Amino acid sequence: MKGRVSTAVAILALASGLVACGADSAAPGGTTANWSSFGGDDKEQHYSALDQISADNVGKLGLAWSYDIDTYDSYTQPLAIDGVLYFAVGLSVVHALDAKTGKLLWQYDPDVASQPESKWRMRAGWGTRGIAYKDGLIYTATREGRLIAVDAKTGKPRWSVQTLDEAENGYITGPPWVAGDKVVVGFGGADYSPTRGYVTAYDAKTGKKAWRWFVVPGDPAKGFENKAMEAAAKTWTGEWWKFGGGGTVWHAMAYDAKYDRIYLGTGNGWPWNQKIRSPGGGDNLYLASIVAIDVKTGEYAWHYQVNPENSHDFNDAMDIELADIEIGGKMRSVLMHAPKNGFFYALDRETGKFISAGEFAKQNWAKRIDPVTGRPEINPEAQYPNGKPFMMYPFPNGAHGVQAMAFSPKTNLSYIPVMEGGRVFVDPANVKDWTYKPGMMVNTGLGAPPSDMVAPPAVSKLVAFDVPNNKIAWSVPQPGVFNGGIMATGGGLLFQGTNDGNFNAYSATDGRKLWSFPAQNGILSAPISYTVGGKQYVSVITGFRSSFPNVPNWDYRQQQRRVLTFAIGGTKALPKFELVDEPIQDDPAFTVDAAKAKVGGAIYNSSCIICHGAGMMAGGAAPDLRKSAVPLDAETFKAVVHDGALMARGMGAFEQLSDADLEGLRHYIRQRARETAPKAN
Template sequence: MKKILAALLCFGCGLGWAQTAEELLNDGKNTENVTTFGLGYDLKMYSPLKQINKSNVRRLVPIWGFSLSNDMGEHSQPTIYNGVMYVVNGNWTFAIDVATGRQIWRTPVQYERGALRVATSGALMRGPATIYEGKLFRQTVDAHVLALDMKTGKEIWNQKYADWKEGYKGVIAPLIANGVLISGMAGGDSTTRGFVDGYDPQTGKQLWRRYTIPAPGEPGSETWPNQTKPDAWKYGGGATWQYASYDPQLDLLYIGTGNAEPYNPTFRDGADCLYTASTLALRPKTGEMVWYYQSVPNDSFDFDATAESLLAELRVDGQARKVLINAHKNGFLYVLDRSNGKPIAANPYVKVNWATHIDLKTGRPVLTDLLERAMRGETVNVFPSRGTNATLIAFNPKTGLVYLNSWNFPRLMKYVDFKFVLGAGSTGIESTMTTPKGEPAGYHMAIEPLTGKVAWQVPMMEVASSAGMLATDGGLLFTGLLTGEVIALDQDSGKTLWQFKTGSSVNAPPITYTHKGRQYVTVLSGRGGSIANRVVTDSVPTGGSVWTFALMPE
């Protein structure tokens, strides 16, 4: 018995539990660890690994699976450090042995009473566990951010940052940038005022808060109807519900903001409503806003600007430029200079009927008559409802191409009366989404970011994909389908070379890494989220799990 107890106590002995700033900076270079979302601060979703490649991917097999004891959906990416995989979802935080799939520990999420009942999309987590200096950080849907001990799973500190009864939620992972824990918020379709927080990761002390909606007298407040609707800014939206990227050389954090509230612009006097539907560049130490770019002034169709900001280096007119690439929900693929936010390119990658183009001199969209018709009371069909469905895109610096899963869903929308109820939905619209008859639901796509030229696209006829893309030097793209498959595509053509049925929807981004010289691919499976549930609810079961794959020996 003593030997058994000693073995249990030593499970995981020899593993390092610290996590340094240098290791975060080098994520993507050390293939044994995956310490940030998107395989690096730049969110490129690119790996130099090529042990698994086009010639042998047919031999990819599952080597272990793990139940996540959750029916509310899996959108998260695993984090890996020194042989331990960390996974978060709405109910649990897990530590799992990478080699065997055995559980090391799990910690339940303790919610405030009633919080889950009002969560509109369940208790989804859209980002990974964040790790730093022996601590694991996460949010919970009832608007808490907390720290756990990486070794034991025991809680170290817990901060409530807003009141879920007023519509605030937590669904995304925090980010460590320049020693500060950066944490956003969700709930932009409710009566909320968006913000980003900075915390001391050791103590949980809040260091700063940057509101995305300016109060009267602050810069940007002139873009709100403060004279006719003096309280509009208090509940104006601008949620920060997706993950941020970080450039350590510029010391700039890039985070997108959500739609203005309500969607119906009548109740906002059609104003631009800064800093909604914008990309913000912030100093992580202070929250100072260095620049902003508002991609959708007066966001009236729920376009947001929360798609992750991928950081890359491109040659523009013969000059090397540090750029930010964003596959916007509004249907345009943007390339910005990430030092100042100036637009370099903006090209449609799906069907767009709300704007003709983006004026690069002003940065503003040139509108069609669609908004004007909607304001007259017409029911309008808006293309797109979403260009991508809040998923990670990938960029391979060797091909220079962006890879993504697009959606071909319009939104039938009509503006209606709006009644303010604190904590409730506040959209001011009636809407439905449908797939155009006889057309694909979406596409796997490869796009040249500066010109918008489509290198290839492969239709998804049944349902579109909500999973992120992962590009590797093995000439492969890994992604997933709402119908439950994790798939590998040929990076040069989009042809499916391999697939595996997981049993539930794959909404999460895959990752790849090495352990003791062997390359692995891991992805979470589990149907969840309002869109996925609507599209495949009758044909795909719920149930969360982790799937890890490696090559079968020849």
């Protein structure tokens, strides 16, 4: 296994004795000092009980230290264990910093770009959203499918395993999840090609495979792996297995020590349009569901399907948070979940029984959720029958995306970064003749919307949802559309970064903004809080990406990707920074061929749009191609796009593109550059 670790700083870590790996240490008052899981601890609530920083003194909060990150992507969340801050960015490069000072202790690079599988698995998705920790080991998953255990003291790899041995077109961007003595990992890819979702559990100490659980049934002729798959097959029609089925578990899970189960948030179907993958209808289990799996055996325990008959991009990759809450005068062990579809769900963790579902955002796909069965009454128009277009809310980004929500046991409120936007869903011209484009990107199974159906601009909110009473408690508007994950604290605060470049503290009781810091970048990841030497710190990683331009628009090349750490009395300052409006590039001698540009436009809108932006106006996820000199030179363009010359910076290799395809892209880029260039006065 290839990999690189900075040994000089690893020696410093050993000498300092800062990494005392073991049980969580405690701060004064008995509150937890560490942030040891994606959501803080096993409850995954994105809540810190620490209260040294409170509504009374948050005005004295200041920057304690910052650390500049040399990466192309930093949409990730750190962990803090016994005085060390750990995070992975870009191609899963793991960092360990002194959590009090920000000094680099060690860095481990798993050398993703050199792996043969990376050429095609880096075509989709971005970097990594997080890591996991257990008994002195940091676990990171790589884009091309490895799960690697790294020694938390030295940064040296202890074991590595390839997890995508049965998912040729899969890739990993989500964090692994620790479940007892196992570490569990899923993957993504069910928007792009025939893929059958699964999760795999490995022994946390050795990396030995313990079990694998498939989300959707495979080819009946080959038999079913278990009774759960046999039951699921009865809810599919046609030859679904030829489409893979989808259902990838690409982000959220949660381990419930009380019942020794791991809860999986499963993905959408492939393609989105059910008329293609399952033409006779059916619920299509276990798509868009919460599934409980016994950690010891890997056997199915229960499920709740959030979106049966899923014909959209609805999935359940959003947070799964656990709590004991009094509902209806009775204490309940509750699983909380606010997925893309706009409803907030509370389920009984022991049985999977539906408790409640209330709207937290605008939606029109369901008339209601049956209060007894928990089954949605689907709006027939939302299935876009007989080719009739439908303006659906929420849009595919979801009413709640993967930006973390938080739950405070002090307020019994869940805090959700909400988006409200619509999208037209319509069948392709001929559903029966639809075929996917191999090697490309999103294959939705949808048609082009009518030109006269355009969704109004999307908006965003910070919503506080009253879990016991199943209703919105309050909401406040927020800038733009995509804002950061949320952390709640015992000090009565909410911390969140926003896409306008600020890091903010709000009152957990009413959403009033109490404090703000100019972070010099948009923020999508969630903050964490911890103590070192009895002092409370708050850390967040800055970085922004979108498929759409924003205001301000955080240019990919200019972004100030950093770790920012705050404490009461902090006095540090960031260097001055100002975004520069870079000019659109052009070559007057380049003559656009409209026919070639049309070819390039079709390729761009299926393969490039997610990273490089709708209308070729980038939103920070990748360079703005209109402002890049690379497309101006045919050889350089081919080296980057076809051959993978920039794989180390996250750009995959599109080897399936012919010279004619590449030329078409160049013509389309020049066409859009000229169409969108500022007009001379």
